[in-house]
Amino acid sequence: MVARKGKGLRRKTRYKLSKHIREKGKIKIKKWLQRFNPGDYVNIKIDPSVHVGMPHPRFHGRTGKVLKARGKCYEVLIKDGDKEKLIIAHPVHLKPIKL
Numbered sequence: 557m558v559a560r561k562g563k564g565l566r567r568k569t570r571y572k573l574s575k576h577i578r579e580k581g582k583i584k585i586k587k588w589l590q591r592f593n594p595g596d597y598v599n600i601k602i603d604p605s606v607h608v609g610m611p612h613p614r615f616h617g618r619t620g621k622v623l624k625a626r627g628k629c630y631e632v633l634i635k636d637g638d639k640e641k642l643i644i645a646h647p648v649h650l651k652p653i654k655l
Contacts (some may be wrong), residue, residue, distance in 0.1 A: 561627070566613065567627025569613045573604040588648060590647040590648075590652070591647075592650065594623060597631075598620060598622060598650040598652055598653060599633070599651040600645060603648050603649055608648070609644065609648070611645045614639075616647075619634070620634035622650075627643055630644070630646075631643070632644075
């Protein structure tokens with residue numbers, strides 16, 4: 557009997573969801589307590605050490621617009637090809653950008 561290949565959320569992400577040696581360690585409290593306003597633009601940069609509110613790895617590196625807060629997370633609208641998709645992400649995985 558042969559073991560079947562896993563199809564979990566983090567498969568094929570060995571390098572995408574790994575931290576650089578200087579980024580390892582505790583997460584700054586500033587990252588946890590970030591606030592965003594509706595209309596702000598953010599980059600989705602997944603922090604692999606925090607599993608709470610982690611978006612799917614296919615959206616890592618994308619830029620989107622914050623629509624509103626949903627609990628401790630935020631709704632982010634991104635463009636995926638010709639479709640718009642709604643991502644729910646914790647502020648630890650979001651990075652503000654200036655336009």
